[in-house]
Amino acid sequence: MNHDHDLVLRPTDQQTAAALNPPDGRNGGDLVVEALAGLGATTVFGLPGQHALGMFDALRRSSLRYVGLRVENNAGFAADAYGRITGEAAPLLLSTGPGALTSLAALQEAAAASAPVLAIGSQVPTAGLGGGRHGYLHELPDQAASFRGVVKSVHTVRAQSQIPSAIAEAWKSALTAPHGPVWVEIPQDVLLAETRLPVVTAMDATPDGLPPRPELTAVAADLLSKAARPAIIAGGGVVRADASGKLRALAEKLDAPVVTTFGGKGAFPWTHPLSLQSWLEDRHTTDFLEDADVLLVVGSGLGELSSNYHTFKPRGRVIQIEADLGKLESNHPALGIHADARLALQALLETVEERADATAPDRVRELLAKVADRIAAQELTLEQRVLASVRRALPAHSPSFWDMTILAYWAWSAFDAGSPNTMHSAQGAGGLGYGFPAALGAAAADPTRPVLAVSGDGGALYSVAELATARQYDLNVTWLIVDDGGYGILREYMTDAFGEPTATELTRPDYVALAESFGVPGVRTSPETLEADLAKALTAPGPSVVVLPALLRTFAPTHLD
Numbered sequence: 421m422n423h424d425h426d427l428v429l430r431p432t433d434q435q436t437a438a439a440l441n442p443p444d445g446r447n448g449g450d451l452v453v454e455a456l457a458g459l460g461a462t463t464v465f466g467l468p469g470q471h472a473l474g475m476f477d478a479l480r481r482s483s484l485r486y487v488g489l490r491v492e493n494n495a496g497f498a499a500d501a502y503g504r505i506t507g508e509a510a511p512l513l514l515s516t517g518p519g520a521l522t523s524l525a526a527l528q529e530a531a532a533a534s535a536p537v538l539a540i541g542s543q544v545p546t547a548g549l550g551g552g553r554h555g556y557l558h559e560l561p562d563q564a565a566s567f568r569g570v571v572k573s574v575h576t577v578r579a580q581s582q583i584p585s586a587i588a589e590a591w592k593s594a595l596t597a598p599h600g601p602v603w604v605e606i607p608q609d610v611l612l613a614e615t616r617l618p619v620v621t622a623m624d625a626t627p628d629g630l631p632p633r634p635e636l637t638a639v640a641a642d643l644l645s646k647a648a649r650p651a652i653i654a655g656g657g658v659v660r661a662d663a664s665g666k667l668r669a670l671a672e673k674l675d676a677p678v679v680t681t682f683g684g685k686g687a688f689p690w691t692h693p694l695s696l697q698s699w700l701e702d703r704h705t706t707d708f709l710e711d712a713d714v715l716l717v718v719g720s721g722l723g724e725l726s727s728n729y730h731t732f733k734p735r736g737r738v739i740q741i742e743a744d745l746g747k748l749e750s751n752h753p754a755l756g757i758h759a760d761a762r763l764a765l766q767a768l769l770e771t772v773e774e775r776a777d778a779t780a781p782d783r784v785r786e787l788l789a790k791v792a793d794r795i796a797a798q799e800l801t802l803e804q805r806v807l808a809s810v811r812r813a814l815p816a817h818s819p820s821f822w823d824m825t826i827l828a829y830w831a832w833s834a835f836d837a838g839s840p841n842t843m844h845s846a847q848g849a850g851g852l853g854y855g856f857p858a859a860l861g862a863a864a865a866d867p868t869r870p871v872l873a874v875s876g877d878g879g880a881l882y883s884v885a886e887l888a889t890a891r892q893y894d895l896n897v898t899w900l901i902v903d904d905g906g907y908g909i910l911r912e913y914m915t916d917a918f919g920e921p922t923a924t925e926l927t928r929p930d931y932v933a934l935a936e937s938f939g940v941p942g943v944r945t946s947p948e949t950l951e952a953d954l955a956k957a958l959t960a961p962g963p964s965v966v967v968l969p970a971l972l973r974t975f976a977p978t979h980l981d
Contacts (some may be wrong), residue, residue, distance in 0.1 A: 421860070421965050423676070424573070424787055429433060432653070432838065433552045435695040439561070439848065440950040442615075442616060442617065442619055443619070443952075445481075445570070445614075446481075446614070446619075447474050447477070447611065447613060447614055447615055447850050448474055448478070448580045448583060448610045448611040448612065448613055448615055449474035449475040449477055449478030449479075449607065450481060450482075450614075450615065450619075451580055451583040451584060451615060451617060451749045452478060452540060452583055452587065452606070452611070453475070453478045453479055453481075453484055454482070454619055454620035454621075455583060455584040455587040455588065455620045455623060456484060456511050456538075456587065457482060457483060457484060457521040457620075458508075458557075458584075458620050458621055458622050458623040459587070459588060459591050459623050459625055460508070461508070461509070461511050461867070462500065462524075462718050463484065463485045463486075463487060463510075463511075463592050463813075463864055464466035464479070464485070464487070464488050464510075464511040464512070464513055465486075465488075465489065465495045465498045465499040465502065465512050465513070465861065465864075466486070466488060466489075466492075466495050466511075466512055466513030466514055467488060467489060467490070467491070467492050467495050467513075467514065467515070468488075468515065468914055469514070469515020469516060469519040469521065469542065469558075469665040470515065470517070470557065470558070470608075471514075471515050471516040471542035471543065471544065471557075471558060471607075471608040471611075471711075472513060472515040472516070472541070472542035472608075472611070473611075473612070473980065474515065474542075474584060474611030474612040475513050475540070475542070475606075475607070475611055476963045477838070479871060481817060481942070483906070483964070484511075485864075487539075487860075487861075487864050487889070487893060488889070488892075489857060489860070489878075489885075489886055489889050490515055490885035490888060490889060490957050491522065491524035491652055491858075491885055491886070492519050492520075492523045492526075492884055493522050493523055493524075493525050493526045493701040493853065493884050494526070494537070494752075494856075494857035494882075494883060494885070494889075495512060495523065495526075495857070496512055496523040496525075496527055496529075496537065496902065497526045497529070497576075497853070497854050497857040497858045497861065498857045498858060498864070499511070499512040499526075499530075499537045499539075499859030499861060499862050499877060500530040500533070500535040500537055500601075500846065500858060500861065500864070501535075501708065501821060501857075501858035501860075501861035501862040502862065502864060502865045503530070503536040503564055503594075503861065504535050504660075504840065504841065504844055504862075505597070505819060505861075505862045505865040505866060506865050507660075507662070508536065508595075509535065509536040509537070509538040509591050509594040509595050510537050510726070510861070511540060511955045512537055512538065512539045512540065513540055513541075514539060514540070514541040514580045515541065515542050515558070515616050516541065516542045516543055516544060516558040516559075516560075516563065516608070517557075517558025517559065517560055517836055518551055518558060519541070519558070519564070520541040520542075520563060520567075520605075522564070522569070522813075523539060523541075524566065524570055525739050525849070525853075526851075526854075527539060527571055527601045527719070528570050528848075528849040528851070529603040529848050529851060529854060530600065530881075531570055531571060531572070531600050531601055531842075531848075531849075532634075533597045533656060533659045533683060533746075533848040533849075533958045533966040534599040534600055534656060534657070534792070534849025535599060535600070536594040536599040536600065536601070536603055536744075537590055537594065537600075537601035537602070538587070538590055538594050538604070539571070539601060539602065539603050539604070540587070540590075540604045540605075540608070540827070541563075541603065541604070541606075541678070542606060542608055542611060542721075543563060543576075543605045543606060544556040544557075544558065544559045544607065544608060544821045544876070545608050545609040546578060546607040546609055546610065546792050549576070549578070549697065559826060560966065564576055564603065564605060564699065567603040570601070570777060571600065571601045571603045572577065572593050572594065572600040572601065572602050572980045573590060573593040573601050573602045574590075574603045574604075574605075575587075575589060575590050575602070575604045575605070575672040576601075576604075576605050576718065577604065577605065577607070577610060578607070578610070578619075579610065579613050580613065580617060580644065581617065583606065583610075584620045584623065586604055587604060587673070587892070588623050588624075588625040589625070590602040590603075590604045591625040592625040592626070592627050592764070592890060594628040594656040595625075596630070597627070597630045597660075597661065597743040597760040597761055598660070598743040598820075599660055600659065602791070609793070611890055612951065616941040617827075619719065619841070620938075621657070622751050622980055624684075628658070629760065629766075630743055630755050630758070630759050630760040630763065631641055631760070631763045631764075632741070632758075632759035632763060632764040632825075633651075633757070633758075633759075633765050633768070634804035634869075636665075636755065636756075636757045637756060637757065637767040637768055637771060638771060638827045640716070640739045640757065640768060641756055641768055641771035641772040642772075643714050643737055643739060643755070644676070644714055644716060644739070644768070644772050645673055645674075645772050645773035645775060647674075647676075647712075647713050647714035648713050648740075649711060649714075649736075650674055650675075650676040650712060650713070650714045650715070650716065650719065650775075651676055651677050651678070651679070651696075651709055651712035651714075651715050651716070651958065652667070652670075652676050652677070652678040652679070652715075652717075653678075653680075653681065653686055653709065653715065653716070653717045653718070653720055654667055654678055654679070654680045654681065654684045654689075654717060654718050654719065654720070654906075654920075655680075655681040655683055655684040655717070655719035655720025655721075656681065656683030656684050656719055656720065656744065656849055656913075657682055657684075657718060657719015657720065657741075657743055657744075657760075657761040657763025658680075658684055658687040658688050658718055658719045658761050658765075658839055659683070659685075659686065659719075659720065659841050660719070660761075660938070661743075661760050661761040661762040661763075661863040662762060663687075663718075663719075663761045663762035664686070664688065664766050664840040666762060666765035666766055667687055667688060667761075667767060668688060668692070668767055669717065670768055670769050670772070671688065671694050672867065672959050673769065673772060673774050673775055673896060674774075674775055675763070675773060675775060675777035675778075675780045676693070676694065676780070676837065677691055677694050677695075677696050677708075677780055677783065677784050677787075678692075678694055678695060678696060678923040679695075679698065679700060679705060680698050681696065681698070681699070681700060681720050681725070681726040681748060682698060682726070682832040682833075683720070683726075683847065683848065683895075684698075684699060684719065684720065684724055684847065684874060685832070685835070685837040685842075685843040686837030686839055686840040686841060686842055686843055687840055689759065690836040690837070690838075691836075693779060693781040693784065694781065695782075695784065696708065696782060696784055696787060696788070696938075697833075697834075698832060698833050698834075699724065699728055699788075699791045699833050699834075700723075700728055701728055701729075701833055701834065701978065702791050702793065702794065702799065702978055703731075703834070703978035703979075703981060704787055704790040704791055705728075705729070705787065705791065706728045706732050707733060708783075708787050708860075709732065710732065710733060710734055710735050711735070711736075712734070713736040713737065714732050714736055714737050714739065715736055715737070715738050715739070715743070716739045716755070717738060717739065717740045717741065717742075718741045718761050718764070718765065719741065719742065719761040719887070720742070720747075721742060721744065721747030721750055721751065722740075722750075722751045722752060723751065724848060724967075727751065728826040728978065728979045729737050729977075729979035730751070730979075730980045731978075732883075735753070736754050738752065738753065738754035738756040739754060739755045739757065740752075740753070740755070740756050740757065740765040740935065741757045741759055741761055741765075742756070742757070742758065742759075743758070743759065743863065745758050766876065769851050781810055793854045794975075795834075795975055798975055798976055800893075800973060800975055801946060802970070802972065802973050803826075803827075803830055803973060803974075803975075804834070805947055806827065806832075806890040806902075806947055806950060806968070806970065807827065807830050807831060807835060809947070809950040809951035809954065810835075810872070810874070810950070810951075810954065811835060811836060811950060812901070812951050812955075813950070813951045813952075813954035813955040813958060814838075814872050814954075814958065815869070815958065816838045816872065817838060817839050817842065817869065818842065818843065818868065818869045818870050818872060818958070819841075819842045819862050819866075819871050819872070819880045820837075820841070820843050820844070820859075820873075820874065821844050821845070821854065821855045821856075821862065821873050821874070822843070822844070822845040822846070822853070822854075822855055822861040822870040822873075822874045823845075823846060823852060823853065823854050823855035823856070823870070823873075823874060823875040823876060823880075824845075824846050824847075824850060824852050824876075824879060824909070824975070825855075825874065825875055825876030825878075825879055825902060825908065825909065826876065826904075826908045826909050826912075826974055827874055827902050827972060828845050828847075828855075828874060829909065829974050830972075830974070830975075831832065831843070831845070831874075831973075832845065832847065844858065844862075847856075852878060852879045852882050853879055853882025853883050854879070854893065855874055855879060855883070856873040856875060856880070856886055856890075856897070856899050857886050857889075857898075859871045859872065859873035859897045859899070860886060860893075860895050860897055862897075863895040863896050863897050864893070864895060867895075867896060869896070870896045870897075870898060870899075870958040870959070871895075871898070872898055872900065873897055873898070873899045873900065874899050874900045874902070875899065875900070875902070876900065876902050876903075876904065876907070876908055876909075877901060877902070877903040877904065877905065877906070877926060877928045877931070878900070878906060878907040878926060878933065880901045880928075881926070881928065884929075884934060887918050887934070887935060887940050887963070887965075888938055888940040889937050890938075890940060890962075890963035891939045891940055891962075891963060894961075894962050894963070895962070895963055896961060896962060896963070897963050897964075898954065898957040898958045898963070898964045898965075898966060899935075899963070899964070899965045899966070900956075900966050900968065901931050901951070901956060901965065901966070901967045901968070902968050902970055902972065903931065903967055903968065903969045903970070904962070904969075904970060904971045904972065905925060905926060905928070905971075906924045906925040906926045907924045907926070908924075908971070908972065909974065910924050911924040911925075912973065912974060916972065930969045931965060932944050932967055935964075935965035940963045940964060940965055941957075941960070941964050941965070942964070942966070942967065943957065943963040943964075943966055944967045944969070945966055945967065945968050946954070946968070946969075950966075950968055952964055954966050
């Protein structure tokens with residue numbers, strides 16, 4: 421009797437010999453790097469520490485490329501960007517206690533943005549697990565508890581034989597939709613002990629698919645086919661699922677206008693006749709979307725920034741496609757479809773009936789004209805000029821990474837990303853310091869394209885140590901620092917709310933001189949020379965810094981009206 425499920429692959433004689441006679445000098449750390457290489461990893465990020473030395477020692481016996489940053493949180497941001505750019509799980513090697521905890525803000529951003537990061541941290545010796553309180557350096561009663569509310573899954577290893585399977589399970593978790601960060605921790609003694617286990621070879625950790633339920637897509641297709649005024653909101657899930665082409669095909673088949681969220685920048689062509697662009701913080705756009713009789717929301721939970729600060733109140737039927745089950749109908753009643761955006765859009769493409777609406781492009785043009793008139797009435801010429809200069813200087817398919825700064829707030833709404841998966845920001849978790857270290861991770865992922873990082877002077881102070889990383893690895897990143905002497909967006913918020921700001925003004929260094937002290941060329945520019953200076957810096961190989969002293973303002977919000 422033949423049972424297919426009983427079939428196993430037989431090792432070759434050569435594989436058997438290698439397994440029976442593993443090389444000498446290996447430890448638990450070798451099992452970590454062998455598992456990563458077997459899963460297809462090529463680059464790891466991190467920062468060494470006492471309990472993690474077994475992993476780092478094993479790196480020199482592996483084919484993995486190591487990119488070491490100077491602060492664990494920055495290493496997490498770099499891994500986040502690497503995961504976004506490549507779609508692969510980005511390994512992040514960390515030490516115990518302070519080293520592990522310092523990465524939490526970066527892992528929160530990765531979770532919010534669905535970036536696949538495989539964080540592997542060390543632990544105190546096995547005897548200290550479970551809150552034994554032996555007084556080991558870096559000891560925590562329950563280190564894993566600090567990560568459970570941040571990452572997708574937590575995996576604790578207690579023996580060397582568990583290492584490959586735990587890493588494979590975590591890898592699969594990170595890459596199963598929705599993508600996200602995961603945490604693996606391994607005790608110091610397990611990493612350091614000599615191992616006679618066979619060398620880890622190719623491993624299978626294929627992520628689970630998340631197809632839509634056909635009865636739901638059938639209802640959704642019927643609603644969209646019969647809609648009088650359909651519209652689409654495209655979120656970051658479209659970008660993560662590499663579904664931009666399917667989104668465009670569906671929008672054109674339905675003649676449905678499309679607005680992208682800030683996390684979904686580039687998911688739909690900026691100048692397409694059906695493109696509402698990204699003006700979500702605008703009451704005209706909110707009104708337009710509320711007027712849709714059928715609203716398709718793909719890859720977005722319609723959170724605070726995607727709903728004009730929860731002032732958006734849809735009047736029509738909402739269809740929500742979302743890979744994160746917890747986000748389904750979390751803000752609005754909907755026909756909720758728990759699915760990967762790419763698979764769900766393909767199902768709709770195959771089932772919707774083509775509809776024609778000659779008025780759709782005209783309605784889009786009218787909406788964008790209203791938005792332009794609103795902005796023009798606020799005398800924000802400098803801000804628009806600076807943003808336009810950045811767009812012209814940045815090559816069309818080069819990625820950009822934006823910190824939490826006023827120019828980024830402009831970019832969320834007004835910047836043409838150019839193509840999918842090229843514009844990234846920290847608007848998921850909203851922490852400072854993302855832009856520059858994330859850009860370093862993107863440059864490590866693809867050295868053929870220059871990468872732009874944009875920070876304010878406040879956010880830049882979080883990341884200056886990574887100028888050493890940029891120089892050490894000669895990464896092609898140009899860092900634009902908009903220097904307004906403080907936390908500019910908080911200055912505006914406090915002034916608007918209380919009449920004057922508190923704790924927003926900063927003493928800061930001469931950023932050009934600081935960059936040059938690291939061996940990184942720097943230039944001080946002006947709004948008039950920004951385009952030329954930025955373009956020159958982006959063309960030159962290796963890292964560079966461009967400093968723009970400027971006091972920028974945000975456009976007036978509409979959610980307070």
